[in-house]
Amino acid sequence: MQHPVLAANWKMNHGPTEAREFMRRYLTLSPRRNDRTVMFFPSDLAFSAAAEACRDRSDLLLGVQNIHWEDKGAFTGESSAAMARDAGARVVLVGHSERRHVFGETDAMQAKKCAAATRAGLTPVLCVGELLPQREAGQAEAVVLEQLTLGLAELSTASVASMLIAYEPVWAIGTGKTATPADASAMHAVIRTHLRGLLGEKALAVPILYGGSVSKGTAASLLAAEHVDGLLVGGASLDAEGWSSIVAT
Numbered sequence: 001m002q003h004p005v006l007a008a009n010w011k012m013n014h015g016p017t018e019a020r021e022f023m024r025r026y027l028t029l030s031p032r033r034n035d036r037t038v039m040f041f042p043s044d045l046a047f048s049a050a051a052e053a054c055r056d057r058s059d060l061l062l063g064v065q066n067i068h069w070e071d072k073g074a075f076t077g078e079s080s081a082a083m084a085r086d087a088g089a090r091v092v093l094v095g096h097s098e099r100r101h102v103f104g105e106t107d108a109m110q111a112k113k114c115a116a117a118t119r120a121g122l123t124p125v126l127c128v129g130e131l132l133p134q135r136e137a138g139q140a141e142a143v144v145l146e147q148l149t150l151g152l153a154e155l156s157t158a159s160v161a162s163m164l165i166a167y168e169p170v171w172a173i174g175t176g177k178t179a180t181p182a183d184a185s186a187m188h189a190v191i192r193t194h195l196r197g198l199l200g201e202k203a204l205a206v207p208i209l210y211g212g213s214v215s216k217g218t219a220a221s222l223l224a225a226e227h228v229d230g231l232l233v234g235g236a237s238l239d240a241e242g243w244s245s246i247v248a249t
């Protein structure tokens with residue numbers, strides 16, 4: 001069993017001042033551990049402040065929440081994968097449900113972003129997950145498999161083997177309704193089987209994270225579920241004490 005991955009997605013929370021303060025507290029609460037991987041996804045504007053604040057902690061990985069798929073150009077408001085890498089990012093969220101459902105991004109865009117990330121030396125975390133009506137209609141697996149197939153379409157198998165997948169059922173994000181460990185485990189098994197078809201046994205090394213209303217109270221049971229290799233946490237990652245206790249799970 002590989003080390004669990006604990007990833008904090010701050011979304012549009014914590015500007016530079018709050019990011020610095022968070023890191024100051026977090027570093028005193030959470031000593032370096034080599035039995036887990038901890039990632040932070042601050043906003044682009046807080047990225048440098050967060051990176052600077054934890055520059056002595058090479059065990060912490062910083063990532064960005066989004067990239068554009070082009071390397072440069074007239075794309076007002078966007079940042080490229082190469083810029084994120086230059087700023088010190090090692091990982092990037094691709095296809096987060098808020099990008100898909102609030103900003104209307106398509107699977108084809110996710111495929112281009114995954115490809116751009118790997119070209120620039122960033123590790124993509126491809127996020128997939130169904131809406132509530134899709135789950136209720138029995139379409140959850142089909143939706144997730146389609147997002148995976150289309151999102152990974154432009155990657156070599158070597159790139160897929162070194163990335164991460166996050167299963168975030170949209171109905172569980174920010175709603176306080178966590179999927180049960182059994183629900184998460186069942187979908188993670190579907191994702192693993194799909195990866196096995198692409199990668200064979202190497203699929204076992206691709207971390208599959210669960211996200212959606214994870215809290216201090218649910219983290220341990222979700223992490224114990226089969227095929228759940230880590231957690232992608234929004235709201236419960238915003239205060240340093242709470243996040244430290246999830247990291248210590």
Ligand code: 13P
Pocket residue numbers: 009096168172173174175176211212213214232233234235236
């Ligand atoms: P919450 O933990 O706030 O539900 O957010 C989950 C998420 O979207 C992480 O990427």
